[in-house]
Amino acid sequence: MTARERELATGLARTWERIDxxxxxxxxxxxxxxxxxxxxxxxxxDIRRLVDLGVADVGENRAQELIAKRADLGPGSGxxxxxxxxxxxxxxxxxxxxxxxxxxxxxxxxxxxxxxxxQRAGVIRDCLVQVSLDPREPDGDLGPGSGRxxxxxxxxxxxxxxxxxxxxxxxxxxxxxxxxxxxAAAAFAALAGVGAEVRSAFPGARIVSAGMSGDLxxxxxxxxxxxxxxxxxxxxxxxxx
Ligand SMILES: *Cc1c(COP(=O)(O)O)cnc(C)c1O
Numbered sequence: 465m466t467a468r469e470r471e472l473a474t475g476l477a478r479t480w481e482r483i484d485x486x487x488x489x490x491x492x493x494x495x496x497x498x499x500x501x502x503x504x505x506x507x508x509x510d511i512r513r514l515v516d517l518g519v520a521d522v523g524e525n526r527a528q529e530l531i532a533k534r535a536d537l538g539p540g541s542g543x544x545x546x547x548x549x550x551x552x553x554x555x556x557x558x559x560x561x562x563x564x565x566x567x568x569x570x571x572x573x574x575x576x577x578x579x580x581x582x583q584r585a586g587v588i589r590d591c592l593v594q595v596s597l598d599p600r601e602p603d604g605d606l607g608p609g610s611g612r613x614x615x616x617x618x619x620x621x622x623x624x625x626x627x628x629x630x631x632x633x634x635x636x637x638x639x640x641x642x643x644x645x646x647x648a649a650a651a652f653a654a655l656a657g658v659g660a661e662v663r664s665a666f667p668g669a670r671i672v673s674a675g676m677s678g679d680l681x682x683x684x685x686x687x688x689x690x691x692x693x694x695x696x697x698x699x700x701x702x703x704x705x
Contacts, residue, residue: 475697486684502694525549557581567639570594579632590636597651637671648679652686
């Protein structure tokens with residue numbers, strides 16, 4: 465093993481230990497959890513090392529980066545590619561074509577281009593509704609420290625319906641990012657509630673994607689099915705934004 469292989473193996477093992485402890489505390493099992501390793505900014509060689517360590521799901525937040533890495537690794541990798549980043553309308557078609565699960569659908573304008581991408585790929589593409597978990601003032605305005613993407617919780621079912629109505633996409637659940645410096649447990653409980661609403665309208669929408677390196681325990685406790693973990697496995701990213 466090279467030093468980098470050892471580093472990734474250790475990060476992965478420690479992350480699964482954390483997941484196992486959180487599952488035990490919540491009366492859940494590891495088999496309920498999909499770990500998406502967030503490989504944004506890291507080279508394809510790291511993704512190859514992760515595949516050798518048994519990783520099956522990777523997350524990227526930029527369209528070009530996902531497409532280039534996916535092409536580099538080729539179809540034989542067997543990886544599932546998750547798009548987790550802010551989605552520009554003019555990149556949505558490419559993402560709908562290349563990502564196996566588009567986790568960050570946060571407005572109706574994305575639905576048609578995503579659908580066209582899915583059609584090019586010849587699949588019905590799974591999508592998650594990204595829900596804003598930022599604290600809000602009583603008047604509904606965003607509170608301080610907000611500004612992350614996501615649809616308002618009260619609009620999540622409407623967006624899910626728009627996704628399903630397209631015919632080329634399928635709503636598979638919800639995704640959220642806890643507010644910076646905020647109460648992750650409360651945010652993920654709110655996300656679980658929105659997820660249950662979406663699921664009661666669309667029973668196949670079972671995914672709740674929540675939790676990153678710093679708050680995966682809170683996400684497991686709140687019932688997350690998917691965790692998106694980068695730096696705890698790959699190390700700190702250069703400040704690329
Ligand atoms: C970068 C990113 C992650 C991973 O964050 P870490 O703190 O490195 O685990 C998860 N989700 C989203 C949406 C991200 O952009």
